[in-house]
Amino acid sequence: MKTAHLGNSGLRVSEIGFGCMSLPTDSKQAAAIVDEAIASGINYFDTADLYNKGLNEELVGQALKGRRKDIILATKVGNQWHQDSDEVKWNATKPYILEQVHNSLTRLQTDYIDLYQLHGGMITDNAEETIDAFESLKKEGLIREYGISSIRPNVIxxxxxxxxxxxIMMQYSLFDRRPEEWLDSIGSAGTSVVTRGTLAKGLLTNEGPKRAKKMGGYLTYSESEVKDSLKNLMDIHDNLHALSLHSVLQNSTVASVVAGASSPKQIKDTIAAYETSVSIDQINEAKKATKQDVYKEHRE
Known part of the structure; x- marks a missing residue:
């Protein structure tokens, strides 16, 4: 498994990261998936305090017990959930961030977080206050680095x-190429992108054609466009999963593809796809066969 620096930091993350949101709530099942990920060379684990109202962080913390020093652990903050309901409100204030980091540290059973991310963001936020909170946590040694998870160009x-x-965590795949407009400027600024949604809810895996029959459209793709595009992509490379991963990783600004899994087998499938050879010509053909959309909102 290759690794890459996160921006200009000293953190090196595996090119395939693990998105912990998909972990089952059974601790033994979750541990088996995490074990498979680590055995496969994955060192980057991404969770959030929002997932299952903190339960996901608890599962991750338990599963990583005894191996913390070998892991780059990322979590997120900013979505304040109500203890007794599913209500969530946005809170990017300094007092809230300084409070919540301690709750995440407790649930994760660690005394530091490698990458603490703002889980969203709006242009109306007091960004200076939010940044000051992260900088304070760095000085305290509670976090090593910080980032944001956002697809809003003005916030980014x-x-x-x-x-x-x-x-910057961004949704990026062959079916959502909106980040490409910004990748060069992000990379030139010494910042990395980590991706989510790179498999487009499973459409961009070898099971894609089957999933397409149940899902219908995807983003700006109509149902027929999804089916036609999948056929075209599979004509370019017979392993759609591999083509999808490498088409994103090909850009040097992308440090890691954060992929989820709800079973050890799904980890193995992703690693097998990652280890499959894909040529630059095939990637270029895949780009020609898919849409180059851009973000239409939150630009100013």
Whole structure:
């Protein structure tokens, strides 16, 4: 498994990361998946305090027990959930962030977080206050680095200009190529992208054609466009899963593809796809066979 630096930081993450949101709530099942991920060379684990109202962090913390020093552990903050309901409100204030980091540390059974990410962000936020909170946590040694998880260009631009973020988590796949407009400027600023949604809810795996029959459309793709595009992509490479991963990883700004799994087998499938050879010509053909959309909102 290759690794890459997160931005200009000293953190090196595996090119395939593990998105912990998909972990089952049974601790033994979760541990088996995490064990398979680590055995496969994955060192980057991404969770959030929002997932299952903190239960996901607890599962991750338990599963990683005794192996913390070998792991790059990322979590997120900003979505304040109500203890007794499913209500969630946005809170990017400094007092809230400084409070919640301790709750995440307890659930994760660790005394530091490698990458602490703002789980969203709006242009109306007091960004200076949010940045100050992250900088304070770095000085305390409670976090090593910080980043944001956002697809809003105006929020991304502001944090790149005013903060020391090392990474931006963005949804990026052959079926969602909107980030490509910004990848060069993000990379030039010394910041990395970590991706989510790279398999487009399973459409961009070898099971894609079967899933397409049940899912219908996807983003700006109609149902017929999804089916036609999948056929075209599979004509380019017979392993759609591999083509999807390498088409994203080919850009040097992308440090890691964060992929989920709900079973050890899904980890093995992703690793097998990662280890399958895909040529640059095939990647270029895949780009020609898919849409180059851009973000239409939150640009200013």
């Amino acid at each position: 631009k502001r944090f790149m200009e005013k903060s020391a973020i090392v990474s």
